[in-house]
Amino acid sequence: MIRADLLLTHIGELATLDRGPVPRCGPAMSELGLQTEAAVAVDGGRIVWIGPTRKARSAVRLRRGGRTHDLEGRLVVPGFVDAHTHLLFAGDRHREIGRKLRGESYRSIAASGGGIFSTVRATRKASSAQLLRDARGRLARLRRHGTTTVEIKTGYALEPRGELRLLRLLRQLQATEPMTIVPTYLGAHAVPREARGRATAYVDEIVRHSLPTIASAHLARFCDVFCEPGFFSVPAARRILRAAQQLGLGTKIHADEFVASGGGRLAAEIGAVSAEHLLQTPAADRQRLAKAGVVAVLLPLTPFATLVDRPVPGREFVRAGVAVALGTDLSPNSYVESMPLVIAHAVHSARLTPEEALTASTVNAAHALRLADGSGRITVGGPADLAVFDLHHAAEIAGRIGVDPVEVYRQGKFVFTSELRQ
């Protein structure tokens, strides 16, 4: 008999996402590992048994004080993994929507000192308490939408001390928030205004001082670079990411968002863990990414949020055999907190199938964060991070645009429960 402190029974459909090799691309992305009339037993926050409800009573013994929860035929999927956010910031940029509606680009707004630089000013000025409070509100809402694992990038301080402050705040969030937080250092988000014309010196500083400090204090798991004209060139990005690799950090690249910058190709060249955005990546570079095993982190709502009339070419990446993951891109420029909404846009705009979109927002996103602990899957030994929906089939998550779970578990404990369970 397996001992458990929580037994979830009568799961109408359980999408384990626990079949096939990781990372997933092409047809394998459609295998959701479905079980019907299933049960899941949890002990100490980890999954200890999965099987049919009718067998649960004979296989699992509840500990004293443990409880059984009847899910009455509902759908259970892994808690979502949001593979790309910038959610640690102050200020807001809602007034820039007028400029975007008049056709101004991200680059042109930034060049005038707005956009990212307005967020940098507000973030530098904000107290740590304020930054934590705002980030905690965002994380609570992410959980409410079903997300239990999230990557968070720095990059709104830019100057070295400020970036270290942000990384230390992420460590505080890791220690206190009921979710898995993966910190990424993005000091190379933009060349700060005070360093204009001295980009090389800024890169020097990152390579010689910031990265070694961050790596030795284990403040980040990944290093990311914004590789676009006007931000960081391919050689600068290569230099930063190579240095990060030598220090044992994983690497990510903001690539090919505004133009085919060569960032995707660089990701393949250096064996980055992921390349992200990829709106403009040429077909040949998609092939390179597939061959190099780089995960494509696609952000289907970002062109929408920034009024760019070009959908994320999700289908093309799947066809090329690239493993696709998804993220909200939560930031002042793309204020999206709901992974179910990302899934809906991944299907209706980026043209993934519902099954591919679910794979991309769970097991593949966990792979983009190099989490090998069972995050993004429902598997024995893995964390009991689960989202429960009032739906019959996993594929319906994409069709019910922006649907929210009615219960969310993190390590077997409720982090959200809705009054709307029917």
Added chain:
Amino acid sequence: MIRADLLLTHIGELATLDRGPVPRCGPAMSELGLQTEAAVAVDGGRIVWIGPTRKARSAVRLRRGGRTHDLEGRLVVPGFVDAHTHLLFAGDRHREIGRKLRGESYRSIAASGGGIFSTVRATRKASSAQLLRDARGRLARLRRHGTTTVEIKTGYALEPRGELRLLRLLRQLQATEPMTIVPTYLGAHAVPREARGRATAYVDEIVRHSLPTIASAHLARFCDVFCEPGFFSVPAARRILRAAQQLGLGTKIHADEFVASGGGRLAAEIGAVSAEHLLQTPAADRQRLAKAGVVAVLLPLTPFATLVDRPVPGREFVRAGVAVALGTDLSPNSYVESMPLVIAHAVHSARLTPEEALTASTVNAAHALRLADGSGRITVGGPADLAVFDLHHAAEIAGRIGVDPVEVYRQGKFVFTSELRQ
């Protein structure tokens, strides 16, 4: 002294939407009637006083048992008015997403007996208890997203008795749900499969029997027709809508969704209250709509949900001087329950400004439903239907894609309150 049983104080920004003439079009749509540091007093579910918080104590006296609620600087807007739904149905069509992804159209799926006809089969078969239960779940979720007034169309029974059953179910929902429900008869949603080739007889039946029965029992406030090739022609729609007008019903038209069907022009010709969808309306017909005072009910998520690569031309309608209203189009074909998400798509896809989108989802939507009781506005004498957001400015609703209110009031009573208030 004004007596009140509820006093809301310290509203950081109050968007009353109570300025300018109704309906609103063009620049007037940007006037939100903003007040800062405001208070609202409510008595018996109606608003009795609006003014600055600092004056509330001297102007308003709380009744015994009444309470004051400090909104701590939050944003308050009118409860949203969803001007177009088909939320009374059974069954689901999530499996059709694969056909849509392969490029099949609504018409072609319907022609093969799927689409609307699969929903008709499921709805006819469903018990009234089941239909009510599903509709109540949807209405609860609408409220959670801030909607307090909703139009609901019939049209998934088609045969006369079944349509009457749906209208009676709507009456039950009106009597029991804490929101304003406006029933629309859409018997002419499609020619039922059993009447194929006998469309004229089906229209005869609607005109001679169904409409008089519905009008005399006051079962619907509006009559709507799906005017597209393969569904109902312009002459058939004219005949039905003229008959409805003679019986005292307001008229609406599903027009110009798939092709420029002439439905928009018909709406202008007969003086319909609204024309809805309007994806393909020619510029000359937009002018006709403006001149005739017909409200354009635009559904920015419908092309997205149905994988049609053509955004709703919202900007063009505003420019033409047409009063624009918004709706979710909640149906098995466009499963959207969130008006804040509709507002986000109205801006980012249909290119309204945030202020226009808010106007279109409140005061203009109430006008599209001919509600003159103050619904869709925050006005003395009107219902205390309010949505409270953890935001500073009304314009942020559009930018925080799919943001949810933290409290929703219907006639001064909580219908939703979130645990996430910061």
